[in-house]
Amino acid sequence: MNRVTLINRLGIKPGKIDEFIAAQRVIATTIPVGLLGGRLYRSTDGQSVILIAQFESMQAQEEIRAGDAFKEQLKELAPLVESSTPTLYEEAYTYGDFQ
Numbered sequence: 001m002n003r004v005t006l007i008n009r010l011g012i013k014p015g016k017i018d019e020f021i022a023a024q025r026v027i028a029t030t031i032p033v034g035l036l037g038g039r040l041y042r043s044t045d046g047q048s049v050i051l052i053a054q055f056e057s058m059q060a061q062e063e064i065r066a067g068d069a070f071k072e073q074l075k076e077l078a079p080l081v082e083s084s085t086p087t088l089y090e091e092a093y094t095y096g097d098f099q
Contacts, residue, residue: 003036004058004088008051011083017046020080024051027073034060061088 012020024040031037039055055061064070 001055002090004055004061004090006051006053006055006061006074006086006088007051008084008086009048010051010081010085013080013082014047016050016080019041020049020077022091023077024049024063027076030069032064032067032069034064058088 010020021034021040023043027037034056036054036056038051041050041052043049055064
């Protein structure tokens with residue numbers, strides 16, 4: 001099975017980015033089976049974040065997404081989010097010292 005990476009650009013409601021990041025940090029303390037890890041980037045204008053999460057496989061990502069824990073997390077974060085554009089990617093190549 002090939003690893004799959006989710007890259008999600010989330011538009012955050014005005015003045016809510018710090019609250020979103022704090023809530024996302026709490027969520028990130030529980031890593032479900034199948035999720036290898038993730039990284040969150042904050043835009044310099046404070047209006048959006050990029051969430052990158054890597055999964056063992058497409059099946060693992062689908063199972064996590066269908067789970068009750070994920071659905072509860074979405075409900076918790078929804079009041080802070082204006083828009084979300086998640087897309088799944090497979091790695092094409094890596095260069096340099098990127099980790």
